[in-house]
Each structure stands twice: as structure tokens, then as C-alpha cells.
Amino acid sequence: MAEHVDVVVIGAGVVGLAVARALALSGREVLVLESERGIGTGVSARNSEVIHGGLYYPPGSLKARFCVEGNRMLYAYCAERGIGHERCGKLVVAAHTDQIPKLEQLQRTGTTNGMTDLRMLTGEEAMAMEPELTCAAALHSPSSGIVDTHALMLSLQGDAENAGAMVVFGSPVVGGKVTDDGILLETGGDEPMSLVARLVVNSASLHAQALAKAIDGFPPELIPPSHYAKGNYFSISGRAPFSRLIYPVPEAAGLGVHLTIDMGYQARFGPDVEWVDTLDYEVDPQRADSFYAAIRTYWPALKDGALQPAYSGIRPKIQAPGEPAVDFMITGPAEHGVPGIIHLFGIESPGLTSCMAIADHVAGMARDNTR
Numbered sequence: 001m002a003e004h005v006d007v008v009v010i011g012a013g014v015v016g017l018a019v020a021r022a023l024a025l026s027g028r029e030v031l032v033l034e035s036e037r038g039i040g041t042g043v044s045a046r047n048s049e050v051i052h053g054g055l056y057y058p059p060g061s062l063k064a065r066f067c068v069e070g071n072r073m074l075y076a077y078c079a080e081r082g083i084g085h086e087r088c089g090k091l092v093v094a095a096h097t098d099q100i101p102k103l104e105q106l107q108r109t110g111t112t113n114g115m116t117d118l119r120m121l122t123g124e125e126a127m128a129m130e131p132e133l134t135c136a137a138a139l140h141s142p143s144s145g146i147v148d149t150h151a152l153m154l155s156l157q158g159d160a161e162n163a164g165a166m167v168v169f170g171s172p173v174v175g176g177k178v179t180d181d182g183i184l185l186e187t188g189g190d191e192p193m194s195l196v197a198r199l200v201v202n203s204a205s206l207h208a209q210a211l212a213k214a215i216d217g218f219p220p221e222l223i224p225p226s227h228y229a230k231g232n233y234f235s236i237s238g239r240a241p242f243s244r245l246i247y248p249v250p251e252a253a254g255l256g257v258h259l260t261i262d263m264g265y266q267a268r269f270g271p272d273v274e275w276v277d278t279l280d281y282e283v284d285p286q287r288a289d290s291f292y293a294a295i296r297t298y299w300p301a302l303k304d305g306a307l308q309p310a311y312s313g314i315r316p317k318i319q320a321p322g323e324p325a326v327d328f329m330i331t332g333p334a335e336h337g338v339p340g341i342i343h344l345f346g347i348e349s350p351g352l353t354s355c356m357a358i359a360d361h362v363a364g365m366a367r368d369n370t371r
Helices: 014-025 062-081 097-112 123-129 149-162 205-213 285-296 351-368
Strands: 003-010 030-033 090-094 119-122 137-141 145-147 166-168 173-178 183-187 194-202 227-239 245-248 258-261 266-270 274-276 308-317 329-331 341-345
Touching: 003 014, 014 030, 014 149, 014 194, 014 351, 062 145, 062 149, 062 351, 090 097, 090 123, 097 119, 097 137, 119 123, 123 137, 149 166, 194 205, 194 351, 205 308, 205 341, 227 285, 266 285, 329 351, 341 351
Parallel strands: 003 030, 003 194, 030 166, 090 245, 194 341
Antiparallel strands: 090 137, 119 137, 173 183, 183 194, 227 266, 227 274, 227 308, 245 258, 258 266, 329 341
16 A cells, blocks of 8 residues: 655755755655665765856856855855855966957856856956966856855755655665556665655656656656766865866866865866766776866966876766757646656756755745645
8 A cells, every 4th residue: 555645855965855855844744765875975976066156057047047046045054054165266267368258258148147246357367366377367256165065965954854854765766657646656675665645856866867757657758868977076185276166168068177176175176078878986097188188278287197086976967968058957747747746857067056946946836736
């Protein structure tokens, strides 16, 4: 006999936990199903931990809206809860004068998206701020920063549970069906369950499309394609040579090999873009060869042999290699016509920055689409 529940959120990454929190705080009874043994072991544990400002995303897109809103919400939340973070700022740098028009376009995009603090710098001004830097010009984004992602997820989980939510680990969803009573879900793991939920939120990240396909009665033609873009990171020993985030101008499918810093001011470089078919997180040390050339466009003092393999992450892309970047795809009954289910597809960067804004959006969709 299947147990009836109000809301099931599938996936306990940073976005799933933020959604569970928002729904629980709105008065819903929430059950979070996570296939792994802990929170945020996938995409959420393998990113740059950067709080983005909103430079890169087309005006009017969900990415632009949620990034700018989420930036403000995340800083306020972290400050209120004592979560490790720093508004260290970012410099997007033009290595040569012919890249300056790209910086100017980024400034226009960011300003249109609601960023009010962007400033173009000459090369001399930027290098005065960061003496190790070499560039022809830079765009300064003071609202960019870094965050302790795991501490953030623990806080979101705590808020959700304090509001009555429950997180169940080791419970992969292996199938489902659209029924007249709700969405029937079958789980695997040590203690398989059958659940009928009034509302299911699919926040399974890299597995969101596979999960949608496993729900009998959901139209497969409404499920977008799934592609994996692996990003490798390298580190150096010692303290970071910069006090701010350093980014080159964006490239296809990514933001270029940039320098980020963690809360201990250790430097990380990456990610690159490696399209893969499987979830393999090994970092090939030979990929460092291309990193040296990319990093030396803005930090020529990087020494041979200094880079060490760090970690990798995989981004859930909707577009195939060579295709233009696409927006977040968040669909509910108003979009796909199936009552009781909301899908989150392609939640890549700036998903971390956007998590609380996405959560509020999903909570609004839930209010509008209650069975």
C-alpha cells in the first residue's frame, strides 16, 4: 500500500534543499528523497563556490533574473546565519585591447540585468588593485563573492527540518506514474517505498531528465536532451596570488579558465570544458598543459609545474556541444499540462547563486498548481 504525502522534493543538493525549505516554510509537508548518503554530494559539491552578480545572462532570462535576485538573497541569508562568505569582488579581464568590446558588452548586459555597481577599469587601474595581474582593461564586479557551500546547505537543511520537512538518504527514485490521486513514486535503496505525492519537485540535477523519463504518463517529448560538460580544476600550493576573483572573457559553454579563491584563500583554477558521456570525476593531469597558457594571459608569473590536479565537476547541460547556451528550464502544469509535478532541468551555473530565488519561484508555482 502506497503512503500518501503532500510534497516530495527529489534531490538534496543546494537547489533541492532551498526548494524544500521554501515549501516547508510556506506550510507544506515536505519529504526530500536523496539517492546518496548525504546532502550535496554531486554538482553542489563540485563547483567554484562563487556568488555571481549577473553579468553573463541574457536580459529577461531566468538565469539573469534569478542570479541578481539570488545574489541579494544569498548575501543577506549568509550574513544572518553566520555562514562563511566574502564579498571579495571579481575582475573580468581583457588580455588584449581587441577583447575590450566584449567587456563593454558584459557591462551593458549586467547593467540591464540590474547590477548597479559595475565599473570599467583601465589596465593600469586593474593592475594597481591586483599587482600580480596583467591585462589591457577589466570590468570590476564588486557584488561577486564566495561562499562556503556545504555550510549553506547544512543551514538550508536545518531550516527545512525545523519547519517540518524530512530528508531521507539512500532513497533513489527508480520509477513513477501519473495517477488520478497524484504522482506515484517507487524508491530503491535499503528500504524501498511506494509514495503518492500531491506534488513532486524534480531537482535531480544531472539525473533530472532520466527521472522524468521514468515517470509513466509524463510526455517524453516534453523532456529536454541531457548533456554532460565536465569542468576540471587545478590548484597551486600556498596563498592565492590575488585577493579577488579573476575571470577572462567568457568562452563557448563556459566562463573560461578563471581563478577563484576559497574561504582559506587558497587558489583554484578552472573549470575547462570537457564534454563527456559518463559521470567520471577523475582529473587528467595532462589537461594542465592547456591551463598554463590560459592562466598566463592574465598571470604571466605562473611557474612551470605549479599546477596540481584538484577536483572536477559536471554541469547538467540542455544544449549539445557547439550549440548556443540555453536558459534554466523550470516547468510545471501550466507549461507541460501534467498536474502535480514541477521539473527543474539544466540547473547549472548560476544555480548556486540563484538557489533561494529559484526556491521562491518554485514555491509560487506550487501555490498556483495545488491539486
